Amino acid sequence: MDEDMLHTGPVAALSAVLDLPEPVAGAGDPLPPLWHWLYFLNWPARSELGPDGHPLHGHFLPPVPARQRMWAGGRCEITEPLRLGRPTERVSSLSAVTVKHGRTGEMLFVTERREFRQDGRIRLVEEQDIVYRSGRSKGRHPEVLDETGTPESDAQWRLPYHPDTRLLFRFSALTANTHRIHYDAPYCREEEGYPAPVVHGPLLALLMLELPRLHAPTRQIRAHSYRLRHPVFTGEHFALHGTPSGDGARLSVATHRQAQHATSEVIFA
Structure with missing residues (x-):
């Protein structure tokens, strides 16, 4: 079990990073969904990091050598919103480990479960799905990016976005993410085969939730x-x-290359 105080500072910092006009919450106010990722951060020693910037050893797993780590998705149930300015407990456990074989080789799917408690009550339960892909092979990615503008859509809710390296650097710092694909352009091209630094998957998940916060x-x-x-x-x-639908909404991230880089579904209380 880990303990942390949900101070308002990280919320104000992320509000600035996302270019929100002012901090979205103060002490005693509810924490927006997924913003708990700003807390309970792990800062391993530099000697404990691998060549890609990730920690060499996971929380629950033995060393997994020569694998690429990817955040694949997750789920979150909110019984009560977490409140800022209050002590919070987190209980983490390994929910599942599954080995699968694909065209790129062996893949290890790991699901981590986390319970967050305030005032003795479980308020939020989260599961994160992480994939460890065998070997270090360059994926098939575009060599030239289309920077002409956002794709057209008839979606009821729309929000354009244009990320740059400053955004990625600041989000990495706020979430203690040292993976080099988010800030080291030569490493991205030469080692991972990416044309440019990669936008954090968790950042895409957070940005999708800005749609219901703006429109509902x-x-x-x-x-x-x-x-x-x-x-x-x-x-x-x-x-x-x-x-939006009656009791929730379907969300997505689109470019000219792909209609669904990320997808999300929310259910309202």
């Missing part, structure tokens, strides 16, 4: 699931799309 601000999110499908790169214009 009085609705509380009870459940949220997301899947990260294809990488988005710095320099690309993308759009956040949302289609």
Whole structure:
């Protein structure tokens, strides 16, 4: 079990990083969904990091050599919103480990479960799906990015976005993410085969949730699931799309290259 105080400083910092006009919450106010990723951070010693910037050893697993780590998606159930300015407990456990074989080789799917408690009550339960792919092979990615503008859509909710390296650097610092694909352009091209630094999958998940916060601000999110499908790169214009329904909404991230780089579904209380 880990303990942390949900101070307001990280919320104000992320509000600035996302270019929100002012901090979205103060002490005692509810924490927006997924913003708990700003807390309970792990800062291993530099000697404990691998060549890609990731920690050499996971929380629960033995060393997994010569594998590429990718955040594939997750789910979140919110019984009560976490409140800022209050002590919070987190209990982490390994939910599942599954080995699969694909065209790129062996893949290890790891699901980590986390419970967050305040005032003795479980308020939020989260599962994160991480994939460890065997070997270090360059994927099939575009050599030239289309930077002409955001794709058209008839979605009811739309929000254009144009990430740059400053955004990625600051988000990496706020979330203690040292993976080099987010800030080291030569490493991205030469080692991973990417044309530019990769936008964080968790950042895409957070940005998708800006749609219901903008267009349905009085609705509380009870459940949220997301899947990260294809990488988005710095320099690309993308759009956040949302289609509301009676009790929730379907969200996605689109570029001219792909209609669904990431997808999400929210259910309102």
